[in-house]
Amino acid sequence: MRKKKTKEKNLLELVPQKTKEFKEDGGRIVIFYPKYHIKFIAKKVKNPHYEIKLDNFGSFVWKQIDGNRNVEEIANKLKEIFGEKVEPVNNRVSLFIQQLVRRDLIRFNP
8 A cells, every 4th residue: 555645734834814704893803703504594593603802912913814925924923013922923823823724714725
């Protein structure tokens, strides 16, 4: 049996893109995550989505996700603005990006 060669990409080189609606509230981001994936149910309930409220760092990262910048560029910009408070910046941003992907809040451009 032959082993498959998989091309493993470095997370820092990937370009994230938002997949959910959001709003800005007092400088912080609130992301809307649907409670129901069946449209007719979602239309009949009072609150069809969860609100995910991001902190200052998360909001900054979210605002940088534009479908053009890669994760490393976003991490560098975060460090430029917030300095030592965000160290180790690459690890923190990578973990945050992975959480966003797991919740289907972002995806990566091909």
